[in-house]
Structure formats: structure tokens, C-alpha cells
Amino acid sequence: MHEEGYAAVSSRKIASKAGLKSQLVHYYFRSMDDLFLALFQRVEEQQFQRLTQAIAAKTPLHTLWKISIDAQGPWLNKEFIALATHREHLRKEIARAAERTRRIYAAVLSRVLEERGLERGAWPPIVLSILLDGASRLINSEAALGTSEGHAETIAFIEHYLDQIEGPGPAEGIMPYPLKPE
Amino acid sequence: MHEEGYAAVSSRKIASKAGLKSQLVHYYFRSMDDLFLALFQRVEEQQFQRLTQAIAAKTPLHTLWKISIDAQGPWLNKEFIALATHREHLRKEIARAAERTRRIYAAVLSRVLEERGLERGAWPPIVLSILLDGASRLINSEAALGTSEGHAETIAFIEHYLDQIEGPGPAEGIMPYPLKPE
DNA sequence: GTCTATACATAGATAGAC
DNA sequence: GTCTATCTATGTATAGAC
Numbered sequence: 001m002h003e004e005g006y007a008a009v010s011s012r013k014i015a016s017k018a019g020l021k022s023q024l025v026h027y028y029f030r031s032m033d034d035l036f037l038a039l040f041q042r043v044e045e046q047q048f049q050r051l052t053q054a055i056a057a058k059t060p061l062h063t064l065w066k067i068s069i070d071a072q073g074p075w076l077n078k079e080f081i082a083l084a085t086h087r088e089h090l091r092k093e094i095a096r097a098a099e100r101t102r103r104i105y106a107a108v109l110s111r112v113l114e115e116r117g118l119e120r121g122a123w124p125p126i127v128l129s130i131l132l133d134g135a136s137r138l139i140n141s142e143a144a145l146g147t148s149e150g151h152a153e154t155i156a157f158i159e160h161y162l163d164q165i166e167g168p169g170p171a172e173g174i175m176p177y178p179l180k181p182e
Numbered sequence: 183m184h185e186e187g188y189a190a191v192s193s194r195k196i197a198s199k200a201g202l203k204s205q206l207v208h209y210y211f212r213s214m215d216d217l218f219l220a221l222f223q224r225v226e227e228q229q230f231q232r233l234t235q236a237i238a239a240k241t242p243l244h245t246l247w248k249i250s251i252d253a254q255g256p257w258l259n260k261e262f263i264a265l266a267t268h269r270e271h272l273r274k275e276i277a278r279a280a281e282r283t284r285r286i287y288a289a290v291l292s293r294v295l296e297e298r299g300l301e302r303g304a305w306p307p308i309v310l311s312i313l314l315d316g317a318s319r320l321i322n323s324e325a326a327l328g329t330s331e332g333h334a335e336t337i338a339f340i341e342h343y344l345d346q347i348e349g350p351g352p353a354e355g356i357m358p359y360p361l362k363p364e
Numbered sequence: 365g366t367c368t369a370t371a372c373a374t375a376g377a378t379a380g381a382c
Numbered sequence: 383g384t385c386t387a388t389c390t391a392t393g394t395a396t397a398g399a400c
Contacts, residue, residue, distance in 0.1 A: 005267040007189035010375060021385065026377060028383095081323060082264035085187040095329040102331045126332035127339045134316030141263060147277040149284045150308035157309045192393060203367065208395060210365095 001076060006036070006083045037090055040080055044097045047071075050175050051104045059169035060108045061162050066171035068136035069155065078141060105129035112166055132158065183258060188218070188265045219272055222262055226279045229253075232357050233286045241351035242290045243344050248353035250318035251337065260323060287311035294348055314340065 001009050011025035011032060018024075029035035047067075054063040071077075084091040109125035135158065139151050183191050193207035193214065200206075211217035229249075236245040253259075266273040291307035317340065321333050 003268065005264055008268070011377085012375075022375095023377080023386090024384065030377095032376070078260065078264055079267075081327065082187055082260055084327065085261075086185065086190070091327055095324070095327040098324055098327065099329050099331045106332070124335055124339065127336045130320060130332050130336045131313050131317055134318075134320035135313055136316075137320060138312060138316035142277070142280055145263065145266065145273055145277040145280065147281050149281045150288070150312050153306055154309045154312045157306065193395085194393075204393095205368090205395080206366065212395095214394070 001039075001079050006079045009036075011035075033087055033089065036080075036083060036087070037093065040090060040093060040097075043076055044093075046175065046178075048097075048100070051101065053173055053175065055104065055108055057172045059166055059172065061112055061166045062159075062169055063171040063174065064105060064108055065132065065136070065158065065162060067174055068133060069139065070174075071136070071140060071177075077137075102126070102129055102133070105133065116165055118165060183221075183261050188261045191218075193217075215269055215271065218262075218265060218269070219275065222272060222275060222279075225258055226275075228357065228360075230279075230282070233283060235355055235357065237286065237290055239354045241348055241354065243294055243348040244341075244351055245353040245356065246287060246290055247314065247318070247340065247344060249356055250315060251321065252356075253318070253322060253359075259319075284308070284311055284315070287315065298347055300347060 009032075010022075012022040014025055014035075015022040025032075025035065029038060050067050051064070054060050054067060057063040080090065080094055084094050106125040106129045109128050113119075113123070113125065135154055139148075139154065142148065143151065191214075193204040196207055196217075197204040207214075207217065211220060232249050233246070236242050236249060239245040262272065262276055266276050288307040288311045291310050295301075295305070295307065317336055321330075321336065324330065325333065
């Protein structure tokens with residue numbers, strides 16, 4: 001899915017990689033739709049674990065940002081989003097996951113801004129979370145395409161901003177991503 | 183492509199919509215790869231026209247933002263990006279287009295900030311362009327999935343920000359999008 | 365330019381033996 | 383749980399008649 005896109009994923013290829021016959025895919029997952037859904041839930045669950053661990057970190061914002069910008073799972077996200085176009089089950093599941101992630105982000109931002117005594121009115125947490133999430137996704141997406149116009153400046157800018165509101169500090173305790181980008 | 187995703191696009195279906203036989207697709211475009219490339223170039227060219235017209239508008243920033251946030255062509259973008267994963271030609275073309283768009287955005291921002299006598303150092307134009315582009319894409323992508331957590335707040339926030347640096351004013355002269363979202 | 369005919373690959377899925 | 387066998391649909395693409 002990562003290497004060739006979701007359309008190249010077939011029961012035959014999956015079975016072949018596992019050294020088995022394609023029919024077993026249907027035995028375990030019934031349909032390909034079910035398989036994609038199961039895959040999404042697994043990847044999403046891992047990402048959720050990372051996010052909830054980030055909440056407890058000493059530097060939650062830096063940790064959250066690092067999870068977003070280093071995301072190696074989430075470029076599967078673009079495949080899932082494209083795949084979800086006319087698969088109702090998957091679409092709902094992704095929408096639900098997106099909302100959950102958004103709320104975690106916003107909650108952390110809200111808490112940190114409050115702890116630091118910064119006014120939330122000027123920079124609403126929910127807005128910040130969309131700006132940060134949007135930037136990280138765009139950068140990841142473009143990097144995959146092989147372009148990086150303005151990426152370094154933006155990352156530097158955001159990390160400088162995070163230093164200011166949270167204090168400088170490293171991200172911490174991020175669960176490793178099982179898949180490696182090439 | 184919009185309704186069912188790129189994987190559902192086939193020479194047979196295209197020809198059927200045109201009331202012709204599938205073989206004609208190959209007569210005109212040789213391969214499906216060539217067809218997708220031609221489609222991308224056409225959509226991208228239109229978007230480029232909109233962007234360059236925006237430069238000449240009285241309120242270039244508002245116009246640029248409206249083009250991004252109302253983009254009805256660009257959700258094809260997510261399909262193309264997924265499709266480009268292992269199609270070298272398309273990948274390069276999309277990367278090129280992304281860079282070009284980024285530069286237009288940054289140039290407009292740079293000019294407007296300068297005209298208003300605002301310091302470019304604190305908010306580098308290229309960074310702003312990524313934040314704006316990232317936000318608009320994220321919002322569009324999530325809207326297509328059927329969720330809108332924080333969208334209204336973010337749009338209001340950004341438009342307020344644009345009002346501040348460019349003065350209030352409507353977007354103007356945007357070429358219509360030929361395709362309609364459902 | 366548009367058609368018919370056709371080759372050929374690959375896909376998802378089910379039935380039933382072991 | 384894993385296999386063989388098989389059905390059926392769909393896809394890309396080419397050759398050649400009109």
C-alpha cells in the first residue's frame with residue numbers, strides 16, 4: 001500500500017508475501033473492504049496510543065508535533081483517504097479518528113496555554129491544532145512527492161513557536177513506527 | 183475519479199460516459215497513464231490561471247485564500263497524489279506544480295506584507311503560505327470525509343487575519359470550477 | 365475517427381477436499 | 383487452517399475492417 005498505492009493491494013499479492021494462497025485472505029477477512037478497515041483500525045490505534053502518551057509527556061506540544069511531522073504511519077493516511085471515497089464504513093471510521101485526534105491536540109494546546117498564562121482568545125487551541133496538523137500533513141505529503149520548498153523554514157518557525165509557549169525541550173517517549181519509509 | 187477514486191477510473195467507464203467504445207481512449211491517449219497525466223495538466227493549468235489572476239486582484243490575499251478554500255479542483259489533488267505514488271512522470275509533474283503554487287503564494291504574501299509595511303521577519307511569507315495552504319487542504323479533505331471539527335473557527339480566524347494585513351475586502355474574479363462537488 | 369474482435373492479465377470471491 | 387479448483391467480472395491494450 002505504501003509502495004504502490006492502495007489500488008495495487010490485492011489478496012493475491014498479500015498472500016504471496018506471506019507465502020500462502022490468496023483464498024486465505026478471504027478466510028481471515030472475508031472481503032478486501034474488511035481487510036482495509038482492519039488495517040486502518042490497527043494503524044489508527046497505534047497512533048492513538050502515541051497521542052495519549054504525548055499528553056503525559058513533560059513537553060506535550062513538542063512531542064505531539066514530533067509525532068505529526070515524523071509520521072510514518074500517517075502517509076498511509078493519504079491512501080486511506082483516497083480509498084475511503086466510496087467506502088462508507090471506512091469513511092466514517094476515518095472521520096471519527098480525525099475528530100478524536102483533533103480533540104486531543106486541542107486539549108493539550110488548551111492546557112499548555114493555560115498553564116503558561118497565555119490568553120487563549122487570540123489563538124484558539126482548535127485553530128492552532130488545525131494549523132499545526134495541516135502544516136505537518138502538507139510537509140509530509142510534499143516530501144513524499146520529492147519537493148521541500150519552504151519546509152525547513154516552516155519547521156524551524158513552528159519549533160521556535162513551540163519553544164516560546166512550552167519552553168525548549170525534546171519530544172519524548174514516542175512509540176516506534178513499525179513500518180519504515182523508504 | 184472524484185466520485186469513486188482513481189482506481190475506479192477505467193477506459194471502459196470513460197468511454198461509456200462518452201457513449202463510445204473503450205478502445206478510443208487508447209486511440210486518443212495511448213495508455214491510462216498518459217490520460218491521467220493529461221487530466222492533471224489540464225486541471226493544473228486552470229488552477230494556475232486562477233492563481234495568476236489572483237495576483238492582479240485588488241485583494242490578492244483574500245482571492246488566493248478563496249481559491250484555496252473553495253477549491254473544487256484540488257480535491258482531485260488527493261487522488262493524484264495517491265495515484266502518483268509509483269508513476270514517476272506524474273509524481274514529477276505534481277511536485278513541479280506544488281512548487282510553482284508555493285512560490286506564487288509566497289510572492290503575493292511578500293508583496294502585500296511589504297506594501298503594508300509589516301515586517302517580514304516575524305512571519306516569513308513562505309511559512310505563511312504553507313500554513314494557509316495546509317489549513318485549506320486539511321479542511322477540504324476533512325469536509326469530504328464528513329467532519330468539520332474546528333473548521334468554522336479556523337476559517338474565521340484566518341479571514342480575520344487577512345482582513346488585518348490586507349484590509350477587509352471580497353475575493354474577486356475567480357474563474358469558475360468546471361466540476362461540481364456533489 | 366470509430367468500430368468489431370480478440371488476447372491476455374488480474375481481480376474478488378466461493379465450494380469443497382483434506 | 384490451508385489447499386485445489388473454479389466462476390465471473392473487469393481491466394489494459396492491440397490488430398485490422400470500415
